[in-house]
Amino acid sequence: MSAIYSDAWYDDMKALINGSPEFRKQAPRQRVVMTLEVLGDGASPYVPQGQDVHFLVVLEEGAVQEYRPLPERHDGKGLGFRFTAPATVWESIAAGGVDPITAGLRGQIKIRGDMRFLMQNADAVKILVDLYGKQISTEWPKGKPPYG
Amino acid sequence: MEPAGAAGSAPKVVLEAPDDASGLADMLSQFLEQTVTTSARKAGSARALRGEVVFRAQEDDQIAVRISFQGDQIVLTDLGGATLPGAPTIQGGFLAVAHVTSGQSSPFGALARRELTVRFSPSQLPFLVRVLGLLRLEGEAPRRLRLAWLSLAMALVATLAAWLWWSR
Secondary structure, eight states: OEETTSHHHHHHHHHHHHTOHHHHHHSOSSOEEEEEEEEOOSSOSSSOTTOEEEEEEEEETTEEEEEEEESSOOOOTTOOEEEEEEHHHHHHHHTTSSOHHHHHHHTSSEEEEOHHHHHHTHHHHHHHHHHHTTOTTEEOTTOOSSOO | OOOTBTTBOOOEEEESSGGGOOHHHHHHHHHHHHHHHHOHHHHHHHHHOEEEEEEEESSOTTOEEEEEEESSEEEEEEOTTOOOTTSOEEEEOHHHHHHHHTTSSOHHHHHHTTSEEEEOOGGGHHHHHHHHHHHSOTTOSOHHHHHHHHHHHHHHHHHHHHHHHHTO
């Protein structure tokens, strides 16, 4: 059990994804660097308004090599994808309350990157985001979404 | 992949009201722009297209995007829950659309499995086939799928010819 955005949570997420045989089967072999940007929206008790949380996910050889927080926004060098959304959206996905694919199609998550690569690896993307939404072990010390 | 340029410049891809765009419109816009700017063949195909097609998300029928092919530009507009009478419509889930565009599955198989739903009139068939061909990633279609496309094209020509003959 680890609290959301804690160091242990990032390690747990990495282990969760790498423990998925489905993901290992579908994941691209080449190196893919992406960043998730969690924007404080005034509703999340974890990311204050005006502050952001950034984390880095690096895939290579069909596995997550890095899943860690970044001290600041990624500068874009060597970056394959940037996923940006308000904290409430990310946390609602993490709590299993919002479908991540639908959130992406609605524009609640902004996606920047090579869409052709995304299409080619859609199965891996689906598994990855589904795993993100099925973190039954995540702790919510300040309360779980939906936020009142 | 050959660079764009030899067959003329790539058409400009315009996303209307980008700040309020749905994710589907935004992703389709990026996909089309990346497609026509990295392939002269695709750029030429896109420039030759005239007409409109609607993509509707299976996950949420309040998400639909009109793509208007105007030669020198491709304009994407969010329709929300509105319909566009007379325009061909393709509806499918994210995975189904991704599998078809990346060549991992045949459009006919997706139609047969009802993963994709397509609404069109007979006269729109050639346009629709060309749009689907534009959206399909280069080098991804295995030989059997290319044969399937050829078979479809021949079937469409035969259908169109029969329809024209009957409507005389």
